Amino acid sequence: MNWSAIAAIYRFEMARFFRTLAQSFFSPVLSTSLYFVVFGTAIGSRIQEVEGVSYGAFIVPGLIMLSVVMLAISNASFGIYFPKFLGTIYELLSAPVNFIEIVIGYVGAAATKALFVGFVILITASFFVDLQIEHPVAMVAFLVLTCLSFSLLGFIIGIWASNFEQMSLVPQLVVTPLIFLGGTFYSISMLPPVWQTITLFNPVVYLISGFRWSFYGLADVPIGYSLLAIVVFTGACLGFIWWIFKTGWRIRS
Template sequence: MNWTAIGAIYRFEMARFFRTLMQSFISPVISTSLYFVVFGAAIGSRIDQVEGVSYGAFIVPGLIMLSVITQAISNASFGIYFPKFIGTMYELLSAPISFLEIVLGFVGAAATKALFIGVVILGTAALFVDVTIQHPVAMVAFLLLTCTSFALLGFIIGIWAGNFEQLQLVPLLVVTPLIFLGGAFYSISMLPEIWQTVALFNPVVYLISGFRWSFYGLADVPVGLSLLAIAAFTALCLGVIWWIFRTGWRIRA
């Protein structure tokens, strides 16, 4: 394993993040505050508690998942797309490093950025509501798996995208609606029975349910099923990336 190459890619990507640290820090703080003003004040005044947890505290895991998923995809997709755009991808491919080392560098940096945003949002939420974490180890595990798996998805999107418009297509039209419909701001049990069944086909439901369980012990689906879903999604993304580098799809043309 060429740790020097992995470290070089990782440091390069993180340097871009730290150049805009204030923007990266202030933006999630403002966004989280606005969510609490809109959802916590407007909707929270009508919904006192959800399954024994105050509504403001109930939406915290969903807010974290919303930001972590979108940030992981955005950072990873732009990180690998930009070398394609300016032509430095060929230097990476001709360097004495394997595809695994390339993926570790880019995906590791994107996952780290998403994790940082998640911690910032958790700290901001704690200023508004009382946040309890009943299962801290499970919370960290779900957070790390989510950052990694969606950074892998972002890496795939960055390779697939042919322009900057396509870079935003999947996150805006597919991922964000799935998050909002995945129980980020409500419990699946609050839906009519038929829509509860439909919601179970949304993979994001399993992520948010498992993550919320780590906070309050509440889950819409079994926790083991949530872990299985995120593990299967990670394995699928790894398989797709292996196929991309094996065939050269979209990176050697």
């Protein structure tokens, strides 16, 4: 394993992050504050509790997942797309670096950025509501797995995209609706029975449900299913990336 190459890619990507640290730090803080003002005040005044948890505290795991998922995708996709756009990816492919080291460098940096923002949002939320974390180890595990898996998805999107518009196509038209319809701001038990069944086909439900369980011990689906869903998704992304580098799809052509 060429750790020097991994470190070089990782440092390069993190340097881009620190150059815009104010934006990376204040943007999630402001967004989280606005969500609490809008949802916590407007909706929270009508919905006092959800399954014994105050509504403001109930939406915290969903807010963290919303920001972390979108940031992981955008950072990873832009990170690998720019070398394609500038043509420097051929220098990377001709260097003594295998695809595993490339993926670790880019995905590791994107996951680190998303993880940082996740903790920033968690700290910000603690100023608005009283948070309790019943399973802190599970919380960190879910957060890390989420950052890694969606960074892998973003890496795939960055390789697939032929222009800047395509990079935002999947996050805006697919991922964002799935997150908002995946129980971010509500429990699926509040839906009519038919919609509860339909919602279970949304893979994001299992992610948010498992993450919320780590906070309050509440889950819309069994925790085992949530773990299985995130592991299968991560494995599928890894397998697809392996196929991309094996065939050179959208890289060498």
